[in-house]
Amino acid sequence: MKKDIEKIELEARKFFVGASGCHDWTHVERVRNLALRIAKKEKADLFVVEVATLLHDIGRKSEMANKGLFCHAVQGGILARKILKKYDFKKETIENVIHAIEAHRFRENLPPRTLEARVVYDADKLDSIGAIGVARDFVFARQFGAKALYTGNEKKLAKSGKDYSFTKEDSPILEYEIKLKKIKNKILTKEGKRIAKERHDYMVGFFNRFEKEITGVL
Numbered sequence: 001m002k003k004d005i006e007k008i009e010l011e012a013r014k015f016f017v018g019a020s021g022c023h024d025w026t027h028v029e030r031v032r033n034l035a036l037r038i039a040k041k042e043k044a045d046l047f048v049v050e051v052a053t054l055l056h057d058i059g060r061k062s063e064m065a066n067k068g069l070f071c072h073a074v075q076g077g078i079l080a081r082k083i084l085k086k087y088d089f090k091k092e093t094i095e096n097v098i099h100a101i102e103a104h105r106f107r108e109n110l111p112p113r114t115l116e117a118r119v120v121y122d123a124d125k126l127d128s129i130g131a132i133g134v135a136r137d138f139v140f141a142r143q144f145g146a147k148a149l150y151t152g153n154e155k156k157l158a159k160s161g162k163d164y165s166f167t168k169e170d171s172p173i174l175e176y177e178i179k180l181k182k183i184k185n186k187i188l189t190k191e192g193k194r195i196a197k198e199r200h201d202y203m204v205g206f207f208n209r210f211e212k213e214i215t216g217v218l
Contacts, residue, residue: 001047004087008054011083015058020143022136023060027127028053034195035123039116041191048093048116052100055080056120073110077102112188122192125183130199133180134172134206140165141172149173150214176207 016025032053039049059075077098084094100120103112112118128136138149150173157164158177164170184200187193212218 004089005047005050005054008051008083008087012054012058015060015079019060020139022139022143023057027136028057030127030132031056031120031123034126035119038122038189038191038195039119042115042119042189044115044119045096048096048100049119051084052097052104052116052120053123055083055097056101056104056124071105073102073105106186115189118188119192122187122189122196125187126192126195126199129180129183129196129203131202131206133199133203137175137180138172141170141175150211152215173207173211176203181207 012028013025016028019025032050035049035053036046038044039046056076057072058079059072059077080101081094081098084097096114096116099114100112100117103110103117104121104124106112106121112121127133149171151171154171154173154177157169157174163178164174180203181200184193184196187196209218
């Protein structure tokens with residue numbers, strides 16, 4: 001199993017050559033470490049979780065190049081199936097891995113149904129909050145042409161219900177208002193929720209301070 005994981009990791013790494021700083025291989029490593037930590041607490045299948053985390057974002061580079069025109073989770077599932085067919089894994093193992101990859105975004109039509117999928121989902125979302133989440137937020141917003149760190153219209157735009165990702169109207173604080181501050185309440189596992197609380201509190205404190213400094217209150 002260990003050798004299989006090493007081979008899958010080598011294949012997965014190829015999809016991250018020249019990847020964005022907010023979704024590069026270091027993101028995969030963090031998600032893997034978090035997922036295994038959660039999986040041990042939740043008694044999930046460690047092999048399924050590790051393989052799924054290694055492959056969960058292999059469709060991300062293409063999605064970002066196309067500015068979100070398709071879902072990287074669905075594309076990742078297609079690519080992962082081709083990779084996993086090379087190995088002598090049980091059918092149910094492959095399907096569990098594929099489901100965890102496809103469901104790690106948790107859209108309404110594709111919720112994470114298995115424990116392993118919930119673990120992978122939580123680990124991926126936890127990497128979007130806390131100190132590392134703040135750093136990734138700034139990298140993502142500026143990479144796609146966000147005009148400013150702060151515009152003053154973030155709270156108003158956030159109420160519109162529109163997704164401003166990949167647009168010039170986006171800003172780090174807008175990403176926080178629309179998505180990041182809501183992540184804590186979307187975590188699914190007990191251990192994930194415990195980790196999320198501390199990360200969420202740190203992130204909220206940072207953005208409150210950031211807004212005060214950037215507007216001259218402090």
